[in-house]
Amino acid sequence: MIPEAEKDHEAADGPHEDGVAKAVDWTDFRDHIATADKDGSRRWLYPKKPSGTWHRRRAWFASGLIVLMFAGPWIRIQGNPLLMLNIIERRFSILGQMFWPQDGVIFAVAMLVFITGIIVFTTAFGRLWCGWACPQTVMMEMVFRKLEYLIDGDSAEQKALAAAPWTGRKVARRVFKHAVFYGVSFIVGNTLLAYIVGSDTLLEIQFDDPRNHVTGLTFMVLFSTLFYAIFARFREQACTFICPYGRFQSAALDENTLLVAYDKRRGEARAPFRRGETQATRLSAGVGDCVNCRQCVAVCPTGIDIRDGTQMECVNCTACIDACDQVMDKVGLPRGLVRFEPQRFTRRMAMYSVVLAALVALFLVLVLTRAPVETTFLRAQGALYQPGPDGTIGNLYAVKIINKAHHDIPVELRLEGIEGTVRLMGASPLVVPKESFVQTSVMVYLPRRVLTGSTTALRLSVSSGGKRLERIRTMFVGPRDPE
Numbered sequence: 001m002i003p004e005a006e007k008d009h010e011a012a013d014g015p016h017e018d019g020v021a022k023a024v025d026w027t028d029f030r031d032h033i034a035t036a037d038k039d040g041s042r043r044w045l046y047p048k049k050p051s052g053t054w055h056r057r058r059a060w061f062a063s064g065l066i067v068l069m070f071a072g073p074w075i076r077i078q079g080n081p082l083l084m085l086n087i088i089e090r091r092f093s094i095l096g097q098m099f100w101p102q103d104g105v106i107f108a109v110a111m112l113v114f115i116t117g118i119i120v121f122t123t124a125f126g127r128l129w130c131g132w133a134c135p136q137t138v139m140m141e142m143v144f145r146k147l148e149y150l151i152d153g154d155s156a157e158q159k160a161l162a163a164a165p166w167t168g169r170k171v172a173r174r175v176f177k178h179a180v181f182y183g184v185s186f187i188v189g190n191t192l193l194a195y196i197v198g199s200d201t202l203l204e205i206q207f208d209d210p211r212n213h214v215t216g217l218t219f220m221v222l223f224s225t226l227f228y229a230i231f232a233r234f235r236e237q238a239c240t241f242i243c244p245y246g247r248f249q250s251a252a253l254d255e256n257t258l259l260v261a262y263d264k265r266r267g268e269a270r271a272p273f274r275r276g277e278t279q280a281t282r283l284s285a286g287v288g289d290c291v292n293c294r295q296c297v298a299v300c301p302t303g304i305d306i307r308d309g310t311q312m313e314c315v316n317c318t319a320c321i322d323a324c325d326q327v328m329d330k331v332g333l334p335r336g337l338v339r340f341e342p343q344r345f346t347r348r349m350a351m352y353s354v355v356l357a358a359l360v361a362l363f364l365v366l367v368l369t370r371a372p373v374e375t376t377f378l379r380a381q382g383a384l385y386q387p388g389p390d391g392t393i394g395n396l397y398a399v400k401i402i403n404k405a406h407h408d409i410p411v412e413l414r415l416e417g418i419e420g421t422v423r424l425m426g427a428s429p430l431v432v433p434k435e436s437f438v439q440t441s442v443m444v445y446l447p448r449r450v451l452t453g454s455t456t457a458l459r460l461s462v463s464s465g466g467k468r469l470e471r472i473r474t475m476f477v478g479p480r481d482p483e
């Protein structure tokens, strides 16, 4: 049996009389969003539990992502986190590569790769990201929604519970559900914190004296509460109202984009199914394959009707494909009334892809040729030249060396192409700790005969174990007439 139509979108579908298809009333077609009433107040959604081939694929894919998402801060590559975005200390680790604010060019190119990648992906695959890989959807549909089905039951039971009076049993179920939701949100909030401050710092915040980590603990509670509010209350509104990607997609999509779509030509006119009907008999009766069961609407986590066409709220989750296929199986009509419209590779996509490939290549070159150290070598402020030993002239420099690698690096500073000496003012040899920096002072002494006037161009190398890591240029000041 095909379940009865739900009534909440009556006007958009058009009711039926005596099983005869009736023209859809479009007078208020999408004049308000699916999750709001006409007066603008929130209409709470109770999507039916999805099932089917696409849902199984999605569940497997989401399981992998969830494992990766929660394990991410704890996975190390060469001692560095897989992903860490420590905006507080301005240290970033991506795929185990440490980045510093000094890597601004790499960041700029990475942002361009990201933006171009989004354009290419959206143009080709629409909102596949939203339904399949976005952490918000993955956590909402594959964790919180599943917990809700376990605790409150499927859509009909949830609606009944919501409408039921507040008894002790209802209060207990609500308290239990929201305690579970807050518990999972706490894990999500801690994971986000670990992505920001690193897993080691997170452990310190969790197990050290709380008085030493007031800020960290405050953020832990803030993040947990924020995620609880999103997953327990805000839900699909995050995609509809907050996420800019949903709005951006309308600029990137075209008729060649991969989309979940209803085959209007095959489906219209809609009419309930009568026992014994076939596709041919329905066709000869002037009706299409859509039996107007509204199962595609009932399972939609954003509450829309895919038969209204491509919509901003659609996250390509494929729940409506499964629902419609199951209905088609039951009534003996071919599957695929709601399906993925295949994507075609167009010239526009080719052009975007070339730009993306070039940016990725540039990014890789910048990352792979990036020196493990970065040196700032500046003449000490206000210091003049001074006489040195054996009639030489000395200049004082302030030096800062950043070590971006995950091991300590002993470094030597040497003059290149000019006679003279470099003398460290601090500890020698100079060792730059991993993922950190040293600041020191250096005296450079040049014999008078190599000076080229009041200023002389200098080249120095920063080496480690005889291997040059970086070359720096600076100026040396001396007397106007060196002799």
Ligand code: SF4
Residues within 6 Å of the ligand: 260, 296, 299, 300, 301, 302, 303, 304, 305, 306, 313, 314, 315, 316, 317, 318, 319, 320, 321
């Ligand atoms: S219309 Fe279909 S694919 Fe789009 S969000 Fe709703 S159920 Fe998912």
Ligand code: SF4
Residues within 6 Å of the ligand: 262, 267, 289, 290, 291, 292, 293, 294, 295, 296, 297, 307, 323, 324, 327, 337, 338
């Ligand atoms: S598109 Fe499919 S699931 Fe949706 S109302 Fe028509 S027959 Fe039912």
